[in-house]
Amino acid sequence: xxxxxxxVAILDDFEKISDTVPAYEKLKARAEITILRERLDSxxxxxxxxxxxxxxxxxxxxxxxxxxxxxxxxxxxxxxQTGRTSHHLDLANATxxxxxxxxxxxxxxxxxxxxxxxxILALARKIPQVNQRMREESWPPLTGMMLEGKTIGIVGLxxxxxxxARIMKAFNTRVLGWSRSLTPERAAQVGAESVSRExxxxxxxxxTVHVHLNAETVGLVGEKEIALMKRGACLVNTGRGPIINEQxxxxxxESGQLGxxxxxxxxxxxxxxxxxxxxxxxxxxxxHRGYATVEIxxxxxxxxxxxxxxxxxxxxxxxxxxxxxxx
Numbered sequence: 001x002x003x004x005x006x007x008v009a010i011l012d013d014f015e016k017i018s019d020t021v022p023a024y025e026k027l028k029a030r031a032e033i034t035i036l037r038e039r040l041d042s043x044x045x046x047x048x049x050x051x052x053x054x055x056x057x058x059x060x061x062x063x064x065x066x067x068x069x070x071x072x073x074x075x076x077x078x079x080x081q082t083g084r085t086s087h088h089l090d091l092a093n094a095t096x097x098x099x100x101x102x103x104x105x106x107x108x109x110x111x112x113x114x115x116x117x118x119x120i121l122a123l124a125r126k127i128p129q130v131n132q133r134m135r136e137e138s139w140p141p142l143t144g145m146m147l148e149g150k151t152i153g154i155v156g157l158x159x160x161x162x163x164x165a166r167i168m169k170a171f172n173t174r175v176l177g178w179s180r181s182l183t184p185e186r187a188a189q190v191g192a193e194s195v196s197r198e199x200x201x202x203x204x205x206x207x208t209v210h211v212h213l214n215a216e217t218v219g220l221v222g223e224k225e226i227a228l229m230k231r232g233a234c235l236v237n238t239g240r241g242p243i244i245n246e247q248x249x250x251x252x253x254e255s256g257q258l259g260x261x262x263x264x265x266x267x268x269x270x271x272x273x274x275x276x277x278x279x280x281x282x283x284x285x286x287x288h289r290g291y292a293t294v295e296i297x298x299x300x301x302x303x304x305x306x307x308x309x310x311x312x313x314x315x316x317x318x319x320x321x322x323x324x325x326x327x
Contacts, residue, residue, distance in 0.1 A: 116290075
């Protein structure tokens with residue numbers, strides 16, 4: 001495929017990593033690349049900014065595309081994105097319109113596992129609060145709690161949940177696990193106990209969420225589940241925001257039913273500046289950093305840019321929508 005005047009837009013590279021990997025210079029020699037740092041948070045912005053581009057490079061699900069946008073992007077032939085998630089893309093209509101979509105392999109979950117452990121430790125020892133008050137007073141007398149002897153509940157004992165369980169056992173904790181398909185044998189392999197969802201919420205000092213977001217898991221942790229928790233227990237979410245009912249969580253923070261939350265994900269991202277979560281000093285808030293380490297981002301951008309080069313060469317690509325009849 002000829003690459004003369006082939007135009008590529010890189011979206012949502014807020015970390016400024018895409019142009020630091022070797023494949024960027026290779027593609028730059030063959031195509032016109034534009035990096036758009038601003039967030040295209042409306043259909044109007046997407047269409048007005050992207051009308052002239054042949055290919056897009058997306059950072060996972062930071063920007064959503066529906067047939068409304070596809071229908072007004074007549075030059076768009078190819079979407080290369082980091083990761084394999086596709087709920088932000090209307091795959092059926094992209095396929096119908098001849099827009100090919102490629103992804104990159106899923107990561108091991110190591111980055112999210114590490115962040116989850118960090119949030120649990122930060123909640124237990126009040127690290128952000130002490131750090132902040134060290135700038136405001138001489139010697140803040142805030143006391144944290146030990147993890148040793150506590151009970152950790154893991155909702156979703158899968159790829160990431162298993163690793164969290166294994167590490168939490170090293171702190172001499174009791175680990176409870178629940179997922180719809182979990183067996184006692186599988187839980188025991190990582191030192192956890194397979195229990196009912198009700199038992200997990202009732203007996204845990206910390207609950208951490210590691211299920212996939214789908215129709216069955218929206219609101220999986222709601223008012224009923226939070227009410228079952230010990231008063232002052234903590235909740236961690238590095239999965240997806242809608243898995244926890246946000247209003248129930250806010251109400252429980254207000255009442256003290258929840259002793260703290262550690263969140264990397266939200267219903268609306270970026271989190272609005274006036275969002276009530278920002279008012280709680282026992283809410284440790286991250287900006288969807290589970291995946292965002294320099295190592296993972298560099299590796300994924302290299303792969304996603306290489307996929308565009310492969311597309312330009314007309315070579316076979318593993319597509320997320322393999323039935324597409326490409327433009």
